[in-house]
């Protein structure tokens with residue numbers, strides 16, 4: 001390859017403000033340490049520690065053997081879309097029809113389609129902060145701007161007045177993620193109602209992200225699309241990644257009315273043309289097979305949460321128990337007020353890998369994110385190492 005690229009070898013401008021995940025850089029550093037033979041207590045990840053249940057794996061094997069390997073409708077096989085409609089009605093109280101549901105390659109593709117369908121260059125998106133970082137890049141890809149709204153401020157001063165303070169004439173949408181990554185906040189019904197009230201008042205779209213809907217320890221999971229007047233202005237994205245330990249399978253779904261569904265359908269059609277057909281049959285098994293997988297996972301996460309959170313508090317890292325998801329987000333200013341430095345110290349001195357809170361926006365500064373989706377031994381070992389080495 002020639003050393004000097006012609007000036008025309010320039011990435012399209014729309015990707016200029018789209019970043020790569022910091023988390024990948026942390027993972028690389030962990031792999032480097034492990035390659036040198038260091039034992040690293042890994043808390044930086046973001047996926048279930050359990051394997052995918054056997055009944056789901058058996059369903060994909062059966063689909064392959066039955067030659068269910070051809071193109072499927074781009075929006076998903078009818079059997080799966082029908083099962084999703086049932087699940088949305090019974091579990092989320094969202095009264096959707098088959099035409100309101102699209103099967104996508106994980107929450108990420110649903111979110112990509114949601115923002116592509118709603119955000120024009122120059123539009124603002126309100127987001128409770130700290131927030132899951134890729135949203136910034138998904139919005140940047142549309143030429144939009146993220147406007148962080150501190151969750152603590154909303155909780156202290158009321159959701160509606162707080163959102164109203166941050167809204168501008170350019171505000172087009174609110175991203176509403178509950179349970180929240182990284183803080184583990186589960187928004188209450190009253191809070192969701194306030195967000196909905198403001199969205200209706202200001203004629204905003206809500207992009208709801210329920211990736212962790214099945215991992216709730218305290219409180220209830222309220223789907224904002226189920227509130228009065230909200231189904232037509234909400235695009236909700238779901239994924240099987242976290243609930244069924246299927247991160248690598250890449251399957252989820254989105255629910256929306258028109259015109260948003262046309263946007264989701266176009267963005268899916270012209271990117272992946274749908275989800276792999278055998279994977280969709282596996283997802284059908286996940287949603288329709290009687291199993292205690294969701295309950296046993298929740299109980300296992302709760303045990304890990306309690307162990308990690310009490311250990312962190314004993315170490316002086318103030319940490320409220322998260323009400324949902326599988327992350328603890330303690331204050332680590334006693335190590336260093338710069339969360340990147342604090343994470344570096346945790347890794348270098350205690351071999352404990354975490355994600356600096358500032359990665360999740362300015363309101364995450366002073367914190368680091370620990371995932372407790374790992375073995376009890378890792379949690380005990382990591383706590384012990386911090387006790388001895390910090």
Ligand SMILES: Cc1ncc(COP(=O)(O)O)c(C=O)c1O
Pocket residue numbers: 046105106107108109132177180181209211238239240241247251252
């Ligand atoms: C808040 C949130 N939303 C969506 C996703 C997307 O998950 P996936 O694309 O694996 O379905 C994640 C994954 O980490 C997440 O944390």
